[in-house]
Amino acid sequence: xxxxxxxxxxxxxxxGRISILNCDYTNSMFDYFLWYKKxxxxxxTFLISxxxxxxxxxxxxxxxxxxxxxxxxxxHIVPSQPGDSAVYFCAASNNxxxxxxxxxxxxTVKP
Amino acid sequence: xxxxxxxxxxxxxxRGQEARLRCSPMKGHSHVYWYRQLPEExxxxxxxxxxxxxxxESGMPKERFSAEFPxxxxxxxxxxxxxxxxxxxxxxxxxxARGNYxxxxxxxxxxTVV
Numbered sequence: 561x562x563x564x565x566x567x568x569x570x571x572x573x574x575x576g577r578i579s580i581l582n583c584d585y586t587n588s589m590f591d592y593f594l595w596y597k598k599x600x601x602x603x604x605t606f607l608i609s610x611x612x613x614x615x616x617x618x619x620x621x622x623x624x625x626x627x628x629x630x631x632x633x634x635x636h637i638v639p640s641q642p643g644d645s646a647v648y649f650c651a652a653s654n655n656x657x658x659x660x661x662x663x664x665x666x667x668t669v670k671p
Numbered sequence: 672x673x674x675x676x677x678x679x680x681x682x683x684x685x686r687g688q689e690a691r692l693r694c695s696p697m698k699g700h701s702h703v704y705w706y707r708q709l710p711e712e713x714x715x716x717x718x719x720x721x722x723x724x725x726x727x728e729s730g731m732p733k734e735r736f737s738a739e740f741p742x743x744x745x746x747x748x749x750x751x752x753x754x755x756x757x758x759x760x761x762x763x764x765x766x767x768a769r770g771n772y773x774x775x776x777x778x779x780x781x782x783t784v785v
């Protein structure tokens with residue numbers, strides 16, 4: 561069951577521009593959402609999260625937006641840097657269940 | 672280094688052999704999760720364990736796969752009679768408690784079945 565979906569397998573952005581990564585979920589019981597970043601041959605690392613009681617959380621160049629009515633969240637990276645090139649996973653959980661991940665979006669930031 | 676430790680980093684097994692993957696959670700973390708990433712795919716949940724207990728194994732294949740997290744020692748993911756389709760990266764994560772906590776992931780074990 562694909563409860564968390566990332567429909568764009570890849571995204572290419574010019575350095576300095578905004579990167580927008582999207583994620584949709586189907587389970588309305590999810591109340592906590594996270595983004596992880598993964599480099600090749602490494603484990604995923606936590607990037608930013610948001611609770612369902614908020615609609616926006618910002619941390620430096622990274623902002624996550626949550627639209628509960630649409631069951632949609634997005635990660636904005638601005639300005640994008642070449643070092644941001646990685647696979648980004650969206651994840652969702654609720655307090656009683658384990659985390660479910662999307663399939664990932666490979667972001668390439670071109671110099 | 673108090674991170675999640677997985678070993679081995681790379682494991683090669685012939686078809687029919689057994690594979691054992693180890694995961695030592697972060698200090699203070701008693702919840703362990705195993706995920707599998709097949710080539711060109713995302714992270715698929717396999718099993719969630721707490722010390723000496725399997726909490727959720729809904730993502731585990733019905734046969735050949737098992738997991739444990741004993742009172743002492745690392746969590747073990749065991750794959751018996753491996754087949755080529757088992758070739759994947761297996762990631763372990765840990766958290767301090769159940770609920771809305773970010774997981775800390777290990778670097779993974781890349782299993783190759785030849």
